[in-house]
Amino acid sequence: MQRHLLLICVAAIMLIIACAVALAASPPSSSVFPVDRDLFKFYPSLMVYEKTKANFTEPETCAGCHQQQYEEWHGSLHSLAFVDPVYQGEMNKAVKAVGKEIGRHCSSCHTPAATVTGEVSGPGLKGLSPVAKAGVSCDVCHSVSSLNHCRTPSKEPENGSLVLRPGEDGKDSPVLVKRGPHKPAEECGGGFHECKQTDFHVKADLCASCHQVYHYDKHYPLEATYLEWKHSPYAQKDIHCQDCHMVDHDTFVKTADSMTKPQRKEYRHYFNGANYLLYFLSAEAAKKSGDKQQSVRLMKQYEMAVKRLQKAAELEITPDYRNGRLAEIKVRVKNIRAGHNLPTSLTNVRQMWLEVRATDEKGKVVIASGSLNKDGSLPSNVRKFNSDGMGSDMHFAIDPWVVTAFSSHETIPPKGFKDAWFGVQVPGGTKQVTIEVKLRYRQADQQVAEKLLKAVPDDINLARDYGVSQIPVLPVVDMISLKKVVAVRQ
Ligand code: HEC
Ligand code: HEC
Numbered sequence: 035m036q037r038h039l040l041l042i043c044v045a046a047i048m049l050i051i052a053c054a055v056a057l058a059a060s061p062p063s064s065s066v067f068p069v070d071r072d073l074f075k076f077y078p079s080l081m082v083y084e085k086t087k088a089n090f091t092e093p094e095t096c097a098g099c100h101q102q103q104y105e106e107w108h109g110s111l112h113s114l115a116f117v118d119p120v121y122q123g124e125m126n127k128a129v130k131a132v133g134k135e136i137g138r139h140c141s142s143c144h145t146p147a148a149t150v151t152g153e154v155s156g157p158g159l160k161g162l163s164p165v166a167k168a169g170v171s172c173d174v175c176h177s178v179s180s181l182n183h184c185r186t187p188s189k190e191p192e193n194g195s196l197v198l199r200p201g202e203d204g205k206d207s208p209v210l211v212k213r214g215p216h217k218p219a220e221e222c223g224g225g226f227h228e229c230k231q232t233d234f235h236v237k238a239d240l241c242a243s244c245h246q247v248y249h250y251d252k253h254y255p256l257e258a259t260y261l262e263w264k265h266s267p268y269a270q271k272d273i274h275c276q277d278c279h280m281v282d283h284d285t286f287v288k289t290a291d292s293m294t295k296p297q298r299k300e301y302r303h304y305f306n307g308a309n310y311l312l313y314f315l316s317a318e319a320a321k322k323s324g325d326k327q328q329s330v331r332l333m334k335q336y337e338m339a340v341k342r343l344q345k346a347a348e349l350e351i352t353p354d355y356r357n358g359r360l361a362e363i364k365v366r367v368k369n370i371r372a373g374h375n376l377p378t379s380l381t382n383v384r385q386m387w388l389e390v391r392a393t394d395e396k397g398k399v400v401i402a403s404g405s406l407n408k409d410g411s412l413p414s415n416v417r418k419f420n421s422d423g424m425g426s427d428m429h430f431a432i433d434p435w436v437v438t439a440f441s442s443h444e445t446i447p448p449k450g451f452k453d454a455w456f457g458v459q460v461p462g463g464t465k466q467v468t469i470e471v472k473l474r475y476r477q478a479d480q481q482v483a484e485k486l487l488k489a490v491p492d493d494i495n496l497a498r499d500y501g502v503s504q505i506p507v508l509p510v511v512d513m514i515s516l517k518k519v520v521a522v523r524q
């Protein structure tokens with residue numbers, strides 16, 4: 035017995051020593067994961083810049099020879115990623131709350147070229163070059179020479195883990211090298227640039243590191259679009275982000291339904307998503323500034339985004355009987371065409387919820403759920419499908435530098451579904467109940483949007499630039515609705 039105890043003690047002491055040695059050997063780090071600071075010089079951004087004498091080029095120069103790609107890209111959120119007033123407002127708050135360092139983190143995804151050259155490190159637009167204002171521009175994606183996805187702290191793509199290399203020193207003068215998916219033809223680049231083929235421009239890997247946003251220090255996945263896709267049937271069938279977001283509306287629907295890739299000639303530079311609000315605001319700003327062409331591009335994207343949202347989901351209503359009498363209504367929400375969870379990205383900010391109303395023959399309301407309150411907020415008992423963020427104090431939080439986990443996460447997986455149940459009690463003698471269900475979506479809660487837009491930096495004037503003097507009631511898109519009459523007795 036005593037010999038046993040002695041052995042256990044010796045083993046325990048050896049374990050403690052082993053742990054102490056292991057701890058001493060691991061590199062010191064303020065974050066949860068060790069970070070290779072020699073590789074990631076822009077940390078908390080994980081972008082790497084291979085600097086040569088070749089500089090970044092603004093989109094207007096590329097447009098000279100690639101007019102079509104320019105027209106399509108110019109109306110996209112990628113072209114707005116840095117000038118976006120919602121982004122500028124949040125960025126302003128971030129730098130005030132955390133300090134300058136976090137600026138690199140945000141701007142390496144929202145204006146990568148100007149971040150690695152050091153031109154941009156915080157909010158504000160004054161005096162910046164066209165390359166900086168162009169956000170996620172041509173020369174960002176087409177200067178990506180390799181990926182660092184396996185060398186990040188989380189060992190997944192995150193926080194801009196791309197390598198940017200716009201060109202080479204050259205013998206006499208710098209040589210621009212643009213990378214794309216095709217085997218370069220003889221005359222590729224028209225004397226302006228050389229061409230190189232990569233294997234990742236047609237894959238989700240190109241999009242991954244920006245569409246997988248981690249907390250700048252704790253590496254919690256705040257936006258996990260890439261990983262949601264990676265673990266989905268789409269990835270298994272070789273359907274990548276480009277196949278739904280770099281094509282027109284009809285082609286996206288066909289891709290999602292048939293699970294087959296578009297044809298080569300069908301690819302477009304729309305990068306159309308769900309943010310109809312920003313397209314709309316920016317179209318108004320373009321109109322105000324007299325740029326009619328740009329406002330047309332943006333309104334086209336606005337319509338595409340609304341249509342896309344209206345193709346993403348399907349509803350099903352099923353009555354549930356107990357002892358032969360109607361007791362509950364089951365509403366099933368299916369994610370039929372989003373290649374990731376629905377909704378995705380900023381799931382703790384975007385809102386998607388069910389509005390349900392049921393009436394008996396006399397018009398008496400027997401279920402009412404999910405109607406907006408007078409102040410624009412959602413009622414507390416609403417059935418919603420997004421996430422709630424919490425900080426390290428385990429309390430509710432919304433800002434991306436505070437949120438280090440989700441306390442609830444109700445998004446719907448690709449080709450999957452979630453069910454919501456609604457109890458019904460009908461007066462005696464009722465024969466049937468009419469149920470109306472709507473799946474609704476908006477970019478943010480009213481109060482959150484108001485706070486954010488109040489924080490935009492001084493050189494953006496919402497009234498002057500956007501014609502917004504009072505924050506309007508945020509528009510809601512009805513993604514899909516369904517009506518069904520069910521019998522009260524089985
Ligand atoms: C977010 C990344 C991204 C941005 C920004 C971007 N591209 Fe592309 N580009 C791609 C991808 C991905 C492909 C390959 C699409 C495919 O599968 O054919 C591509 C393809 C191309 C091609 C090959 C022909 C074609 O259309 O397939 C050209 C030329 C091109 N892009 C030019 C541009 C120009 C010019 C801009 C800016 C106006 C731009 N790109 C902006 C990602 C990007
Ligand atoms: C890893 C890349 C990445 C980093 C880092 C990043 N973002 Fe973003 N951000 C995105 C992407 C991608 C979206 C688009 C998500 C969507 O609209 O669904 C986005 C969207 C946003 C939006 C919403 C814009 C709108 O018009 O609705 C805001 C605001 C924002 N980011 C602010 C920030 C701030 C502030 C930081 C730094 C604390 C930051 N971002 C860091 C990639 C990033």
Ligand code: HEC
Nearest residue numbers: 091095096099172173176212213214215216222223224226
């Ligand atoms: C002087 C004209 C000219 C300019 C300016 C120009 N390109 Fe090109 N580029 C070409 C030609 C010609 C080709 C080959 C034919 C084609 O694909 O359109 C080409 C091909 C490409 C490709 C295709 C690679 C592939 O996989 O097929 C990409 C990507 C590209 N250019 C990006 C850019 C970007 C980004 C810019 C701006 C920084 C730019 N180009 C500026 C003429 C030009």
Ligand code: HEC
Nearest residue numbers: 111115118121143144241244275276279305306307308309
């Ligand atoms: C360098 C970082 C970066 C890369 C690479 C990138 N994106 Fe984005 N993307 C962003 C940012 C930042 C935004 C949001 C801009 C905003 O809302 O202010 C965005 C927005 C979008 C949106 C619009 C989202 C919405 O809410 O409407 C789509 C769709 C999209 N990206 C698809 C792609 C695809 C597909 C690829 C790969 C071919 C890609 N992105 C590559 C940074 C990037």
Ligand code: HEC
Nearest residue numbers: 245260263274275278290307308346371372373376377378
């Ligand atoms: C099968 C088609 C399909 C594929 C594949 C796909 N998406 Fe989407 N995406 C959609 C649909 C539909 C929506 C609109 C519904 C929603 O917001 O989820 C959307 C929305 C988005 C949004 C805006 C989300 C929001 O609510 O603001 C972003 C950002 C985005 N996708 C990025 C990506 C990226 C990055 C990939 C690859 C990793 C990808 N998508 C793959 C269909 C697809």
